[in-house]
Amino acid sequence: MTWRMPAETARHERTWMAFPREGITLGDEASEREAGYAAWTAVAHAVAEFEPVTMVVDPGEAARARRMLGAHIDILEAPVDEFWMRDSGPTFVVDDERPGVLGAVDWIFNGWGAPAWAQWRLSAEHGRLVGAAAGAELVSSVLVNEGGGIQVDGEGTVLATETVQLDPRRNPYADRARVEAEFARTLGAEKVVWLPRGLTRDYDEFGTNGHVDIVAALPSPGVLLLHDQRDPAHPDNAVTRALRAHLETQTDAAGRSFEIVDLPAPATLRDGSGDDGGFVDWSYVNHLVVNDGVVACGFGEPEADGRAREVLERVYPGRRVVTVDAREIFARGGGIHCITQQQPAVAP
Template sequence: MNDDRSFLSRLFGAAPETDRRRPDGARPQRWVEPDDVPHARTWMSWPSRKSVWGRQLGGVQQDIALIARTIARFEPVTVCAPDDYSVREALSLCGPAVTVTAAVPTDDLWMRDTAPVFRRDADGRQDAVGLNFNGWGGKQTHRDDAEVAAGVAGLLRLPFSYAEFVGEGGSIETDGDGTLLATESSLVNKNRNRGMSRDEIEAAVLDVYGADRMIWVPGVKGRDITDNHIDVTSRFVRPGTVLVQLPPADRHDVWARDAREQFDILSGATDARGRRLRVIRVDGPDTVRSRDPQFVDSYLNFHLVNGAVIAARFGDRTKDEAARRTLAESFPGREVVQLDVDRLMAGGGGIHCSTMQEPLA
């Protein structure tokens, strides 16, 4: 592990000051910034285990490499890999613009859920918090992934602490202005937070994120590995504005019902500043190229980078283009780059799930 901060500064660039002061002038002691702030880099993880991916491993590696190369056009990317062999493998597919390190070993690729969340204070100082990743409630091996949050913080020499709840980065959406979104199915779940009430979990989450209000949606428990993370269906654009993806009218499965319920709840919700949320509808694809039942057909599992939005497309030209236009209108000044990453999406997650931004300090 290289602990030379000046080396990291030269490698990743300087970090100018940012300020997300609330409209009323008040700020918590520390808070998690929204995805749209300038980034120092994106963190990713290299999939290397056939015990997790089986015969799909090679294709998933190609998709992760494509995402890493694409992000590297806009900001630095660091990919964590479990060993020297995996480092060489990742470098061969990701190319020279991507940094790969074995300093933080990993089990799988879902960096959104294993990395720390980064916070800042009023003076721009950063710290990092681990959300106690436990393999989505013990559903997958996570010996190395449980240590990723502390490892990344140590590599960056940031103050580090653990939250008072168990969760994942993909289970919580923040506007950076006091309001969070989450599914009850993921956090209020005995496989993560046994013995804690919803109010106790809410208080612990708000404390870590420096937020004032949690908007809960019920979600879907026990039907996918994450117990239904919010970042597949509902995402903040900015304070007061949310994107929600809805399924085709002829879909009535559990996921379709959940999406419509999220849309209805958020359409009637107010945020921490008393604003009635503006909800922008995004129509999901009518057709996809995959028949895998785990396939995540989400346009909203996008990753914001400096100057761009990296999102998926599914081969439904009409809906792909409509989603591209909505993302471009929602994030003016950013290029929308749509990628074919079906093999990743068939693994139960997407582009946002495989990335974690580190804001500029």
């Protein structure tokens, strides 16, 4: 069998999410917790305008979830600790030699390198749980990886980051060749394009150590969306310029140089928290493509949010772009792409 991860632009059967539960990620204060519940709910409702949504909900949060989500969001009750479905859940793949067959890659999830603060052992079961609920064949992997650590074009190109898959806290014995071989087996990768690092904030105590889905995306084969921090007062100004220079030398699985489309960052530089002095990693790259649409991150900046919608409408022609305020999600370590996982549709 030959597994392949389709591009996010392929038709979806549904989107999977996990509902927040009380713990360090959600927040200590009641107001913080309510803001987190509301942010995840807003994303679910936005996605449900385009395609079905199933939410994995811890039994202790079931009553709240049903009240907030409403009847049009499906609920699957199961234990939850971390609620970033992109990372703890499966990566769905298809087998082009067997039409109608769906696969679910079950990466090992250890809470982004098993930091002392993370509670991840319950959600580490979500790959198998969600895969089974979707009726997918299990594609078991011994690689510690998260869905936010990869981006694909559906035609053999995979973006990854050296500080994620090669992180000794994740895969102490891995090298590029081993990771690339596993991506070939599980994702159909023919070419892995390695980024040397991610955004600055992503390396603080609560970061992922460089997830690519906040930095770059592949809206279509040969086209690469890149986070563009234009303010020299932000350390990511130097980071994104270096990443652009690096990616200009790279080619995809078909041997094409990338057409790089810059996606400017919002104007806000700091949020007043974080070990790195509070420089934000707010990024419009962290969007979700859905059936006939795109769910984009918003940051309360009408001009920047509107400019991002225009770029996304251009690189995803024919899709309606809607913006959901993502500040409360980013305050907890990620964005809209990080809390969602698409299940591709397969022919019957």
